[in-house]
Amino acid sequence: MDSLALTPLQKAAIGGFLEILSMSAPASASYVEMMRCYALCGWNTTVFKDTAARYKFAKGTGALVDAMVRDGGFDVMTNSPVTTVNQHADGITVQTANGDIHHGRLGVITVPMNVMNSVAFNPPLSPIKREAADVKHAGGGSKVFFVVKGDPGPVMTLARSADSALIGSFTYHRGEHQSLLAGFSLEPDALDKSVEEWQAIFNDYLPDLQIIRTFGHPWGTDPLCQGSWCNYRPGTVTRFAEALPLTEGKLFFASGDHGDGWRGFMEGAIASGSQTAMAVLKTLNGG
Numbered sequence: 001m002d003s004l005a006l007t008p009l010q011k012a013a014i015g016g017f018l019e020i021l022s023m024s025a026p027a028s029a030s031y032v033e034m035m036r037c038y039a040l041c042g043w044n045t046t047v048f049k050d051t052a053a054r055y056k057f058a059k060g061t062g063a064l065v066d067a068m069v070r071d072g073g074f075d076v077m078t079n080s081p082v083t084t085v086n087q088h089a090d091g092i093t094v095q096t097a098n099g100d101i102h103h104g105r106l107g108v109i110t111v112p113m114n115v116m117n118s119v120a121f122n123p124p125l126s127p128i129k130r131e132a133a134d135v136k137h138a139g140g141g142s143k144v145f146f147v148v149k150g151d152p153g154p155v156m157t158l159a160r161s162a163d164s165a166l167i168g169s170f171t172y173h174r175g176e177h178q179s180l181l182a183g184f185s186l187e188p189d190a191l192d193k194s195v196e197e198w199q200a201i202f203n204d205y206l207p208d209l210q211i212i213r214t215f216g217h218p219w220g221t222d223p224l225c226q227g228s229w230c231n232y233r234p235g236t237v238t239r240f241a242e243a244l245p246l247t248e249g250k251l252f253f254a255s256g257d258h259g260d261g262w263r264g265f266m267e268g269a270i271a272s273g274s275q276t277a278m279a280v281l282k283t284l285n286g287g
C-alpha cells in the first residue's frame with residue numbers, strides 16, 4: 001500500500017478492508033493471502049463484497065450444521081473435547097476429556113490449526129504441522145455486534161486500525177425498531193468496551209446511530225479455536241497450505257484452515273471436507 005499513491009480516503013477504505021480480511025494488522029498478514037481472495041473474485045471488489053458479506057443463511061449458520069448432521073445421520077457428541085489420538089496397527093483410538101475412548105479404522109482431524117497442539121497425538125504429528133499450530137494463523141481481533149435503534153439503512157464504515165478501534169462495520173439486519181450492525185476491531189478490549197465508548201467511536205462515522213447494546217464471542221481466547229478466520233502469516237503460505245492437508249498414517253485432515261480456494265471461509269471447509277470424504281471412502285474401499 002505504501003508504494004501506491006493513495007488518497008487518505010482510499011487508504012482508509014482499502015486498508016480497513018484488508019485488515020478485516022486478515023483480522024490482523026497489515027504486518028502480520030500475508031500479501032499472497034490477500035491477493036488469493038481478490039483473485040478468487042476475478043479481481044473485482046464488488047464481487048468480493050457480494051461473496052464475503054452480502055448473503056447470509058436465512059436461519060443462521062447453525063441451520064447449515066443441523067442440515068449436515070441430518071444428512072450424514074451420524075452420532076454427534078458435544079462438550080467432549082478430544083485430548084488424545086492414538087494410532088495402532090489396526091486403527092485409531094480417540095480419548096475425550098471425560099475419559100471416554102472411541103475406536104475407529106481411520107480418523108479425520110478437523111480441529112482448527114491454532115489448537116492442533118492442544119491434542120496429544122501418538123505418534124506425534126509431523127514437525128511442520130506442529131510448527132503451523134505453534135506459529136498459528138494471523139486471524140485474531142473481534143467481531144462485535146451492535147444492536148441499534150431504528151433502521152440506519154445499508155451502511156458501511158472502514159478505517160485502518162492505526163486510526164480507529166473500529167476497522168469496519170456494516171448493516172447486518174434491518175428492522176423498523178431495532179437493527180443490527182456487525183463490526184470488527186483489533187483492539188484487545190473490543191468486547192469489553194462500554195456502549196458509551198463505542199458510541200463515541202461511531203460518532204466519527206455515523207453520528208445519528210444510537211447503540212443499545214453490544215455482544216460478541218471471544219474467539220481468540222476460546223480454547224477450541226484460539227483465533228478468528230484463517231489467514232496465514234507472511235512467509236508461511238506455501239509450506240503450511242501444502243503440509244496441513246497431508247494424511248499421516250490412519251489420520252486424514254479436513255479443515256477450512258487448509259481448504260483449496262476459499263481457505264478461511266466456510267466454503268474452504270466444505271471443499272476440504274468433500275475432498276477428504278472422497279479420500280477416506282477410497283481408502284476404506286481398499287483403493
Ligand SMILES: Cc1cc2nc3c(=O)[nH]c(=O)nc-3n(C[C@H](O)[C@H](O)[C@H](O)COP(=O)(O)OP(=O)(O)OC[C@H]3O[C@@H](n4cnc5c(N)ncnc54)[C@H](O)[C@@H]3O)c2cc1C
Nearest residue numbers: 081082111143219224228229255256257264265266267269
Ligand atoms: C467470528 C467469525 C466470523 C466468520 N464469518 C464468516 C463468514 O461470514 N463467512 C464464512 O464463509 N466464514 C466465516 N468465518 C470462518 C468460518 O467460520 C471458518 O472458516 C469455518 O468455520 C471453518 O470450518 P472448520 O470445520 O474447518 O472449523 P470450525 O468450524 O472451527 O470447526 C472446528 C470444530 O472443532 C472443535 N474442536 C476444537 N478442538 C477440539 C477438540 N480438542 N476436541 C473436539 N472438538 C474440538 C471446535 O469446537 C469446532 O466446533 C468466520 C469465523 C469467525 C470466527
